[in-house]
Amino acid sequence: MTMAAAELLKELSKDDRLSRIAVSDTGFIFDPQTGQSFTLNKTGLVTLSHLKKGSSIDETADQLARQYGVTEEVALNSVEAFLLQLGRYL
Amino acid sequence: MDSSVDITDIGTWEPPFIQPHKMGALNKFGQRTLRDNICREVFGVPVNDLVRRYGSPVFVVGEKHLRQNIRRIKSAFEQRYNLAVHGWSYKTNYISAICRILHQEGSLAEVVSKFEYEKARFLGVPGEQIIFNGPNKPKDILRRAIEDGALIQADHMEELKMLEAVADELGRIVKIGIRINFDTGFTEPWSRFGFNLESGQVNEAINFISRSDHLRLSSLHSHIGTFVLEPRAYAEQVRIMCELMRKLEGVENVAIDTIDIGGGIPSRNALQTIYLPPEQAVPDINEYADAICEALLAGTRYRKEIGKELPRLIFESGRAVIDDAEVLITSVVGTKRLPDGRRAAILDAGTNLLFTAYWYNHQVKMTRNAAGSEEETVLYGPLCMNIDVVRHSISLPPLAAGDHLVISPVGAYNNTQWLQFIEYRPNVVLAQESGGCSVIRQAEDLGVMMAQDQIPAHLASLDLSGKIRPLSRSGNHPTLNRKLV
Numbered sequence: 001m002t003m004a005a006a007e008l009l010k011e012l013s014k015d016d017r018l019s020r021i022a023v024s025d026t027g028f029i030f031d032p033q034t035g036q037s038f039t040l041n042k043t044g045l046v047t048l049s050h051l052k053k054g055s056s057i058d059e060t061a062d063q064l065a066r067q068y069g070v071t072e073e074v075a076l077n078s079v080e081a082f083l084l085q086l087g088r089y090l
Numbered sequence: 091m092d093s094s095v096d097i098t099d100i101g102t103w104e105p106p107f108i109q110p111h112k113m114g115a116l117n118k119f120g121q122r123t124l125r126d127n128i129c130r131e132v133f134g135v136p137v138n139d140l141v142r143r144y145g146s147p148v149f150v151v152g153e154k155h156l157r158q159n160i161r162r163i164k165s166a167f168e169q170r171y172n173l174a175v176h177g178w179s180y181k182t183n184y185i186s187a188i189c190r191i192l193h194q195e196g197s198l199a200e201v202v203s204k205f206e207y208e209k210a211r212f213l214g215v216p217g218e219q220i221i222f223n224g225p226n227k228p229k230d231i232l233r234r235a236i237e238d239g240a241l242i243q244a245d246h247m248e249e250l251k252m253l254e255a256v257a258d259e260l261g262r263i264v265k266i267g268i269r270i271n272f273d274t275g276f277t278e279p280w281s282r283f284g285f286n287l288e289s290g291q292v293n294e295a296i297n298f299i300s301r302s303d304h305l306r307l308s309s310l311h312s313h314i315g316t317f318v319l320e321p322r323a324y325a326e327q328v329r330i331m332c333e334l335m336r337k338l339e340g341v342e343n344v345a346i347d348t349i350d351i352g353g354g355i356p357s358r359n360a361l362q363t364i365y366l367p368p369e370q371a372v373p374d375i376n377e378y379a380d381a382i383c384e385a386l387l388a389g390t391r392y393r394k395e396i397g398k399e400l401p402r403l404i405f406e407s408g409r410a411v412i413d414d415a416e417v418l419i420t421s422v423v424g425t426k427r428l429p430d431g432r433r434a435a436i437l438d439a440g441t442n443l444l445f446t447a448y449w450y451n452h453q454v455k456m457t458r459n460a461a462g463s464e465e466e467t468v469l470y471g472p473l474c475m476n477i478d479v480v481r482h483s484i485s486l487p488p489l490a491a492g493d494h495l496v497i498s499p500v501g502a503y504n505n506t507q508w509l510q511f512i513e514y515r516p517n518v519v520l521a522q523e524s525g526g527c528s529v530i531r532q533a534e535d536l537g538v539m540m541a542q543d544q545i546p547a548h549l550a551s552l553d554l555s556g557k558i559r560p561l562s563r564s565g566n567h568p569t570l571n572r573k574l575v
Contacts, residue, residue, distance in 0.1 A: 038108050043100075
């Protein structure tokens with residue numbers, strides 16, 4: 001796991017920042033802090049839902065690997081890349 | 091919206107991705123949603139039927155649409171100047187059925203090469219209904235064109251000399267035209283074609299003809315550019331040509347009976363360099379006809395006064411006639427997410443079939459309602475070339491393999507400039523005015539591709555025994571075996 005992704009998750013978890021983000025089941029998300037909206041693809045939606053529930057990066061990657069039948073390495077890289085995207089926008 | 095999300099459909103794996111909504115980034119004309127603009131049929135024929143019967147990709151030409159186009163354009167000129175004649179520019183689209191339709195509608199054949207000349211004759215066009223332009227006319231085809239009575243419009247002095255020589259050999263007096271070029275002040279001068287007016291080359295050509303025993307100058311031809319968006323450019327072109335015609339009255343061996351203004355009138359297509367949509371950027375054909383015919387009537391008034399016949403007007407519009415009468419149906423073969431976040435789709439048709447994608451932003455329509463948000467998408471063709479891009483950026487909903495897209499307008503220059511590179515060229519189908527469809531150019535296959543190849547005797551057989559190392563792991567390959575240990 002890269003430090004950057006871990007740091008970002010820690011930052012996003014502060015003050016319930018991540019859990020306050022509103023998410024619809026079609027992948028539309030709204031950030032009440034900035035007023036910005038976004039669209040997630042389905043894997044993004046699943047990943048964000050794990051993170052919002054407080055799963056760690058490793059736990060999220062582990063669950064994605066099982067849900068989609070991909071290797072843990074692929075899932076872990078993807079979660080880290082996704083967190084870097086979240087860090088840019090949120 | 092709820093923060094506890096119930097995800098029943100997790101979809102298939104792709105890397106998780108978040109796309110920001112760009113509020114306020116709309117263009118000044120507003121966002122055009124493609125789902126308001128689904129295209130399930132083209133020229134009255136369901137897209138799915140066309141793909142099922144003729145495969146994908148497939149070009150489809152609408153006969154009724156094409157006939158309506160040419161009738162409207164001809165009428166715009168003829169009602170303003172009754173000596174107006176349309177010349178069908180073969181290079182724009184020389185599929186035989188399309189040429190035949192336009193000849194049925196009364197268009198002359200405007201050809202620019204030996205091949206095009208031979209094709210027009212093959213299609214049954216009499217020589218006297220052919221305008222022969224272009225910078226390269228070999229002697230054998232010039233001889234044939236003279237014998238056939240075609241209107242040959244010379245591009246350079248060597249061609250004039252060759253015309254004189256052939257006419258001498260044949261013992262004939264030949265009426266010819268010359269192509270001239272000049273600056274209208276509106277378009278980039280196309281000075282590489284024809285004789286330049288300002289530098290005196292036109293005078294040299296006229297002097298040559300007036301001393302000739304066999305040549306008679308009857309036509310002045312010029313072509314001021316392509317996709318000319320300013321009708322006043324044509325008015326200036328006609329004014330300059332009429333002025334020259336007037337100066338030439340009474341010159342030995344010169345009796346102008348034709349003013350040929352070439353083509354260049356745009357279609358309703360979107361040039362990549364133009365910000366406005368074509369509906370706003372491209373003037374109506376009547377505006378061009380107004381400008382051209384008014385200038386011609388003004389420039390030839392002196393002839394009426396001296397009791398001389400007015401010249402006929404030849405206009406050689408290509409793209410304005412055919413472009414929107416043809417579409418390309420293509421299919422998505424794969425999708426991907428680019429590292430910069432943009433969506434991308436790979437199509438079974440690229441710039442090999444859609445050469446004009448290099449300068450147009452073609453309209454792309456989906457054939458079904460697609461769920462999901464629209465995103466900036468890149469449409470790639472199937473070629474192994476990085477420049478094979480059909481659209482660099484278009485807002486589309488998520489595409490899936492097997493989706494059909496309808497690309498238009500594509501009738502001009504694609505069926506002539508298409509590339510034979512790694513793929514077979516597909517069927518071209520005519521949606522007939524009377525109903526039903528017919529193939530007007532058959533898809534290529536290996537037989538077509540191999541027909542021109544010839545294999546010398548020493549390459550006649552292919553015995554590879556012991557010459558090539560097998561790729562299979564089961565083969566006795568020392569390197570592979572080492573790796574397997």
